[in-house]
Amino acid sequence: MKKKDMNKQTIIQDAVAKIILTEGAVSVSTTKVAKLAHIAQSNVYLYFKDKQALLDSVYNRERDRIINTTDIAELRNHDIDIENRIRYYIEQVYDYSLTNPDSMNLIEQIKFLMGEDDGLVISDSPNDIVHELLQEAMDNQVIKKLPINFHMGIVFSTIHRHTNNIIENKYSKSEYKFETIYQFIWDAMRIN
Amino acid sequence: MKKKDMNKQTIIQDAVAKIILTEGAVSVSTTKVAKLAHIAQSNVYLYFKDKQALLDSVYNRERDRIINTTDIAELRNHDIDIENRIRYYIEQVYDYSLTNPDSMNLIEQIKFLMGEDDGLVISDSPNDIVHELLQEAMDNQVIKKLPINFHMGIVFSTIHRHTNNIIENKYSKSEYKFETIYQFIWDAMRIN
Amino acid sequence: MKKKDMNKQTIIQDAVAKIILTEGAVSVSTTKVAKLAHIAQSNVYLYFKDKQALLDSVYNRERDRIINTTDIAELRNHDIDIENRIRYYIEQVYDYSLTNPDSMNLIEQIKFLMGEDDGLVISDSPNDIVHELLQEAMDNQVIKKLPINFHMGIVFSTIHRHTNNIIENKYSKSEYKFETIYQFIWDAMRIN
Amino acid sequence: MKKKDMNKQTIIQDAVAKIILTEGAVSVSTTKVAKLAHIAQSNVYLYFKDKQALLDSVYNRERDRIINTTDIAELRNHDIDIENRIRYYIEQVYDYSLTNPDSMNLIEQIKFLMGEDDGLVISDSPNDIVHELLQEAMDNQVIKKLPINFHMGIVFSTIHRHTNNIIENKYSKSEYKFETIYQFIWDAMRIN
DNA sequence: TATGAATGAGTGTTCATTCAT
DNA sequence: AATGAATGAACACTCATTCAT
Numbered sequence: 001m002k003k004k005d006m007n008k009q010t011i012i013q014d015a016v017a018k019i020i021l022t023e024g025a026v027s028v029s030t031t032k033v034a035k036l037a038h039i040a041q042s043n044v045y046l047y048f049k050d051k052q053a054l055l056d057s058v059y060n061r062e063r064d065r066i067i068n069t070t071d072i073a074e075l076r077n078h079d080i081d082i083e084n085r086i087r088y089y090i091e092q093v094y095d096y097s098l099t100n101p102d103s104m105n106l107i108e109q110i111k112f113l114m115g116e117d118d119g120l121v122i123s124d125s126p127n128d129i130v131h132e133l134l135q136e137a138m139d140n141q142v143i144k145k146l147p148i149n150f151h152m153g154i155v156f157s158t159i160h161r162h163t164n165n166i167i168e169n170k171y172s173k174s175e176y177k178f179e180t181i182y183q184f185i186w187d188a189m190r191i192n
Numbered sequence: 193m194k195k196k197d198m199n200k201q202t203i204i205q206d207a208v209a210k211i212i213l214t215e216g217a218v219s220v221s222t223t224k225v226a227k228l229a230h231i232a233q234s235n236v237y238l239y240f241k242d243k244q245a246l247l248d249s250v251y252n253r254e255r256d257r258i259i260n261t262t263d264i265a266e267l268r269n270h271d272i273d274i275e276n277r278i279r280y281y282i283e284q285v286y287d288y289s290l291t292n293p294d295s296m297n298l299i300e301q302i303k304f305l306m307g308e309d310d311g312l313v314i315s316d317s318p319n320d321i322v323h324e325l326l327q328e329a330m331d332n333q334v335i336k337k338l339p340i341n342f343h344m345g346i347v348f349s350t351i352h353r354h355t356n357n358i359i360e361n362k363y364s365k366s367e368y369k370f371e372t373i374y375q376f377i378w379d380a381m382r383i384n
Numbered sequence: 385m386k387k388k389d390m391n392k393q394t395i396i397q398d399a400v401a402k403i404i405l406t407e408g409a410v411s412v413s414t415t416k417v418a419k420l421a422h423i424a425q426s427n428v429y430l431y432f433k434d435k436q437a438l439l440d441s442v443y444n445r446e447r448d449r450i451i452n453t454t455d456i457a458e459l460r461n462h463d464i465d466i467e468n469r470i471r472y473y474i475e476q477v478y479d480y481s482l483t484n485p486d487s488m489n490l491i492e493q494i495k496f497l498m499g500e501d502d503g504l505v506i507s508d509s510p511n512d513i514v515h516e517l518l519q520e521a522m523d524n525q526v527i528k529k530l531p532i533n534f535h536m537g538i539v540f541s542t543i544h545r546h547t548n549n550i551i552e553n554k555y556s557k558s559e560y561k562f563e564t565i566y567q568f569i570w571d572a573m574r575i576n
Numbered sequence: 577m578k579k580k581d582m583n584k585q586t587i588i589q590d591a592v593a594k595i596i597l598t599e600g601a602v603s604v605s606t607t608k609v610a611k612l613a614h615i616a617q618s619n620v621y622l623y624f625k626d627k628q629a630l631l632d633s634v635y636n637r638e639r640d641r642i643i644n645t646t647d648i649a650e651l652r653n654h655d656i657d658i659e660n661r662i663r664y665y666i667e668q669v670y671d672y673s674l675t676n677p678d679s680m681n682l683i684e685q686i687k688f689l690m691g692e693d694d695g696l697v698i699s700d701s702p703n704d705i706v707h708e709l710l711q712e713a714m715d716n717q718v719i720k721k722l723p724i725n726f727h728m729g730i731v732f733s734t735i736h737r738h739t740n741n742i743i744e745n746k747y748s749k750s751e752y753k754f755e756t757i758y759q760f761i762w763d764a765m766r767i768n
Numbered sequence: 769t770a771t772g773a774a775t776g777a778g779t780g781t782t783c784a785t786t787c788a789t
Numbered sequence: 790a791a792t793g794a795a796t797g798a799a800c801a802c803t804c805a806t807t808c809a810t
Contacts, residue, residue, distance in 0.1 A: 008773085024307040026218055030801060040775045042803080051801065112304050115216055144376060146368070147357055150350065154380065157349045158342065165339055176338070184336060188346065188380030200790090222784060232792045234786080243784065392769090408691055410602055414805060424771045426807080435805065496688050499600040528760060530752065531741055534734065538764065541733045542726065549723055560722070568720060572730065572764030584794085606780060616796045618782080627780065 009047050009057075012037050016058045021102055025109035028055070059110040062103050069096050075133055082137050083190075089130060090155055090185060094178055097163045104160050143189045154188050201239050201249075203229045208250045213294050217301035220247070251302040254295050261288050264321050274329050275382075281322060282347055282377060286370055289355045296352050335381045346380050393431050393441075395421045400442045405486050409493035412439070443494040446487050453480050456513050466521050467574075473514060474539055474569055478562055481547045488544050527573045538572050585623050585633075588613050592634045597678050601685035604631070635686040638679050645672050648705050658713050659766075665706060666761060670735050670754055677739045684736070719765045730764050 015036035019028050030051060034041040048054040070092050075085055097104050134151050137143040143151060162181055166173050207228035211220050222243060226233040240246040262284050267277050289296055326343050329335040335343060354373055358365050399420035403412050414435060418425040432438040454476050459469055481488050518535050521527040527535060546565055550557050591612035595604050606627060610617040624630040646668050651661055673680050710727050713719040719727060738757055742749050 024305075026305060029799080031799075041801090042775065042777090043773080045802065046773065113218065144372075146372070146376060147354075147362060149353060149357070150376060153349060153353050154346065154376075157345060161341060161345050162339075165341065170339060180336075180338065184338060184342060184346075184380050187382075187384065188376050190379075192379065192384070221782075223782075233784090234793075235791060237785070238790070410689065413803075415803075425805095426772075427770060429806070430769070430771095497600075497602060528756075530756065530760060531738075531746060533737060533741065534760060537733060537737050538730065538760075541729060545723075545725060545729050549725070554723065564720075564722070568722060568726060568730075568764050571766075571768065572760050574763075576763065576768070605778080607778080617780090618796065618798090619794080621781070622794065 008037075008039070008043075012039070012044060012047055012054070013058050013061060016054060017102070017106055020058075020106055020109050025055075025113040030054075055110055055113070059107060062106050062110075065100070065103060066096060066107075072129055075129055082133070082140060082142050085133060086137060086143070086189070087182065087186070089133065090159075090182055091178065093155055094159050094181065097159045098166075098173070101163045101167050104156075104163060108160070141191055144191055151189050154185055158185050200229075200231065200235075204231070204236060204239055204246070205250050205253055208246060209254075209294070209298055212250075212298055212301050217247075217305040222246075247302055247305065251299060254298050254302075257292070257295060258288060258299075262321075267321055267325050274325070274332060274334050277325060278329060278335070278381070279374065279378070281325065282351075282374055283370065285347055286351050286373065289351045290358075290365070293355045293359055296348075296355060300352070333383055336383055343381050346377055350377050392421075392423065392427075396423070396428060396431055396438070397442050397445055400438060401446075401486070401490055404442075404490055404493050409439075409497040414438075439494055439497065443491060446490050446494075449484070449487060450480060450491075454513075459513055459517050466517070466524060466526050469517060470521060470527070470573070471566065471570070473517065474543075474566055475562065477539055478543050478565065481543045482550075482557070485547045485551055488540075488547060492544070525575055528575055535573050538569055542569050584613070584615070584619075588615070588620060588623055588630070589634050589637060592630060593678070593682055596634075596682055596685050601631075601689040606630075631686055631689070635683060638682050638686075641676070641679060642672060642683075651705055651709055658709070658716060658718050661709060662713060662719070662765070663758065663762070665709065666731055666735075666758055667754065669731055670757065673735045673739045674742075674749070677743055680732075680736050680739060717767055720767055727765050730761055734761050 012033060015033045016028055018036060019032055028051075030044045031041050033054070034044050037044075044054065048057060071088075074080065075089055077085070080088070130152065131148060134143065134148050138145055138148075158181065162176065165171060204225060207225045208220055210228060211224055220243075222233055222236045225246070226236055229236075236246065240249060262281070266272070267281055269277070272280070322344065323340060326335065326340050330337055330340075350373065354368065357363060396417060399417045400412055402420060403416055412435075414425055414428045417438070418428055421428075428438065432441060454473070458464065459473055461469070464472070514536065515532060518527065518532050522529055522532075542565065546560065549555060588609060591609045592604055594612060595608055604627075606620045607617050609630070610620055613620075620630065624633060647664075650656070651665055653661070656664070706728065707724060710719065710724050714721055714724075734757065738752065741747060
């Protein structure tokens with residue numbers, strides 16, 4: 001029932017996601033995608049201009065998912081002090097990553113495949129909201145004066161590593177609390 | 193004459209490395225490698241069992257290069273206090289990365305191609321020397337009690353990001369000193 | 385409003401013609417045609433049995449256009465001496481070709497695609513009017529006794545070449561008068 | 577025996593030629609070529625960079641064949657009067673065409689496929705030998721002052737048509753002598 | 769009349785790998 | 790040790806055509 005509601009676009013994107021997660025982005029081929037989606041290979045081109053567009057769409061879907069999950073308003077709410085806004089942001093990344101561990105891996109894989117070096121760091125535009133937040137924090141001498149991708153990087157890579165560790169059963173979800181992870185990240189970022 | 197001393201193995205590996213760095217690991221093909229190495233395509237199989245072995249060898253070569261550059265003795269020298277040994281280690285990674293920026297990218301690319309998730313974190317064996325060092329530091333409550341790949345991860349990913357930023361001309365080499373980078377990493381690791 | 389009077393058939397044919405002239409007959413595909421005609425791809429099959437029928441129709445449309453432009457009555461008018469009737473015919477081909485240079489190219493392209501060797505020579509039926517005229521001229525020893533497609537061929541290919549030379553800016557329209565072109569053709573045909 | 581001497585290049589080119597002549601240039605596909613040449617499809621790319629290179633090579637092979645058959649020295653021999661040199665040239669084209677009727681068709685087909693409009697007119701370079709000859713004839717007021725491709729065109733297209741008529745059994749080889757064909761062509765060209 | 773969805777067969781091209789010499 | 794030739798499988802992508810709605 002529910003499945004039938006999904007349109008083909010989504011089915012195809014899901015197939016791509018599955019392949020990326022199980023075999024790696026390199027292994028994505030229209031043939032495999034079509035097989036997994038139970039359609040003819042040529043059919044892929046009915047829904048996506050070409051392979052690049054297909055990968056882009058999967059990437060964007062995931063990126064949007066993240067962005068939509070983020071409580072942007074709060075990040076801009078100047079009634080909250082900046083340190084807490086950053087903490088709130090990290091918490092959101094943390095929650096998102098634990099809830100959707102695949103999402104992060106998808107984004108990482110696709111970005112890498114396309115030759116972008118920044119890994120998980122998502123920065124749509126320079127005046128991106130998080131960018132803004134971190135810049136403000138830097139200007140106010142709350143966090144260290146460093147390239148912004150250092151700050152974004154440590155947030156993402158730490159949380160991502162944590163999530164992967166759990167997935168790979170290196171330890172259980174309960175073994176490290178958010179507070180612990182957060183402290184690690186925040187100690188790096190903040191001026192003390 | 194001297195050049196001719198380089199055996200074919202090395203010539204081939206160099207070709208692979210060059211392709212990876214310029215076009216990405218995905219683009220490595222025996223055809224291209226052979227062309228770049230000025231040998232017949234089939235010749236690649238004289239020196240390497242298959243493509244996988246070839247990539248492995250390039251990976252291992254780089255990994256060994258890193259390990260050999262590291263002053264292991266010093267890391268084990270208990271006359272030096274542990275904090276300084278870690279600092280020394282970070283310094284060595286830092287120096288290596290700035291001196292051989294390609295090396296890190298090679299490792300990252302090959303790891304990605306093979307579907308390994310840990311990125312740059314190299315851990316050959318559990319009783320690896322760095323592993324040992326960090327474990328000791330954790331036991332002595334010098335660094336935070338966290339999965340070891342957190343500690344290794346922040347070292348590598350921060351330094352790697354820094355190196356890439358420089359390569360991509362985001363800023364000049366002189367803009368951030370080692371001390372600054374180190375402080376960022378160390379603040380995350382240490383218990384304060 | 386008026387434009388809407390053009391029925392879909394015509395719109396589709398026009399699309400085909402445009403593609404042939406800009407990209408060559410080989411490049412005609414239902415996909416492209418449909419896109420250019422602003423209809424669904426499958427819609428092409430509503431108006432034409434298959435691709436072959438579509439091409440045929442475009443060919444026939446052009447052939448009819450030529451035939452209808454030709455003043456047949458005059459060609460048969462025995463009050464005019466035969467030499468002048470042939471001259472009149474050549475003049476008409478000349479005028480048509482210069483006025484509708486695309487027309488000739490369309491016919492040539494489609495013929496090529498269908499593997500017909502006679503190029504521009506259009507001969508619907510053996511008792512074709514021009515056929516008749518030339519036969520009569522041959523019988524009356526006005527033109528050389530040669531296969532009829534020699535005579536038709538030289539008319540078409542010379543004029544077509546002239547037209548293309550102009551289109552390709554090899555020289556301007558005014559550089560060679562009809563009389564000059566005609567003399568070239570007629571000298572070949574006539575018995576002297 | 578003899579067949580074995582032919583290298584694969586030639587075998588492949590022959591396959592292409594056969595397909596062009598039987599099915600038309602449009603029908604040439606690497607698959608068909610490979611099948612006809614009894615090799616794997618991928619093998620085509622061992623001998624030719626891509627399909628274009630393959631077609632080019634078939635074209636060039638034929639063009640060279642024509643050029644090598646032509647007695648260039650004689651065409652430049654100013655001891656012979658120009659009219660006779662042109663006649664000699666036309667005779668050579670005539671002989672070649674009748675001896676190698678396929679050759680002309682191959683060239684025509686490939687040229688058309690590549691979108692060149694000049695049909696059989698082969699003009700390698702502006703100072704091409706035939707070009708030279710005709711220009712000289714025009715300057716000396718032996719032939720009409722017209723675009724050179726008119727003169728070349730009538731030679732080729734007339735002879736080609738004649739050859740095709742014979743192939744298609746429209747009449748027998750003996751029905752029209754060279755002299756007849758020549759007269760038709762020459763009357764068009766010459767100033768009278 | 770019109771369309772979107774579907775598809776199988778085909779396209780040119782690249783690949784890793786094998787083998788005879 | 791070295792090579793050129795060979796190949797089957799895979800790739801992304803386009804095509805003419807059909808069919809249910």
